[in-house]
Amino acid sequence: EAGVAQSPRYKIIEKRQSVAFWCNPISGHATLYWYQQILGQGPKLLIQFQNNGVVDDSQLPKDRFSAERLKGVDSTLKIQPAKLEDSAVYLCASSPTARGGGEKLFFGSGTQLSVL
């Protein structure tokens, strides 16, 4: 079974530039998550989708971050404009339950973003 696919693996940009990350979840997984993990911290949930609807985006900085999930499958996370404090690993995860949040999460390999 293919895992959660993410790209790119690494990205280096200058502050105020824009960047986009892509995620393809495990086939059939209804719930998709984007997490931000700053070095030395645990993952912080940015946004949770169930199929193509948003379940929770309370910690998403909406003035600069946006996310969408196309047709309930692939998802993109965008940052515009980027700030220095956005340097982190962006993890995409999916889970097989439509309820979401309480079941097993399968993580992708992440995108390491460096903002200079």
Next chain:
Amino acid sequence: QKEVEQNSGPLSVPEGAIASLNCTYSDRGSQSFFWYRQYSGKSPELIMFIYSNGDKEDGRFTAQLNKASQYVSLLIRDSQPSDSATYLCAVNGGSNYKLTFGKGTLLTVNP
């Protein structure tokens, strides 16, 4: 603000010893509890989950839950150098189903 607290460590144990990792959580309505292992430079992977008070064993791993004390722990028996990683406690439930992670405890198993 729902919080999950872990001792950041590092926790260092000799090979073959028992490693004990602890976690407390603030939301008394939390329903389910997870332990993820994260190797350096890698993504988290689920190793244990527990829903009910008491112990749950899986091989060398035992998860313990005490909802009254809002405390969950992970015991690793016969620790191996390959167990060296950061262990993340995650809690879900209450008024929503958002999974909240602690900062993680770095475990080092010395040969």
